[in-house]
Amino acid sequence: MSQNKNLxxxxxxxxxxxxxxxxxxxxxxxxxxxxxxxxRCGRRHIRVRLDELENTIRRIPSSDS
Incomplete structure (x- = not known):
């Protein structure tokens, strides 16, 4: 039986x-x-994780007065 991992x-x-x-x-x-x-993936290739990339995006607070 295979396990479904969220990779x-x-x-x-x-x-x-x-x-x-x-x-x-x-x-x-x-x-x-x-x-x-x-x-690092191999000697030259660099990868980023999608979930960590999404975490770098932040909402800018509005300047409601």
């Missing part, structure tokens, strides 16, 4: 950048500063 979805930096409408350079900077975890 995380990993995205390339190109895919993640397109999803957020930012540059790959911006994502690399966020990984470098520690605000977005990055995962």
């Amino acid at each position: 995380p979805t990993y995205l390339s930096l190109d895919e993640a950048a397109e999803m957020l409408s930012v540059s790959v350079k911006t994502l690399r900077r966020r990984i470098s500063e520690g605000s977005l975890p990055g995962y």
Whole structure:
């Protein structure tokens, strides 16, 4: 009997950048500063988890007076 595990979805930096409408350079900077975890896949490829990418998006509070 196989178990259905909810495995995380990993995205390339190109895919993640397109999803957020930012540059790959911006994502690399966020990984470098520690605000977005990055995962090395092989020697050269870097991936980010979709759920962690979604967590970097924050709502801007409105300025209702």
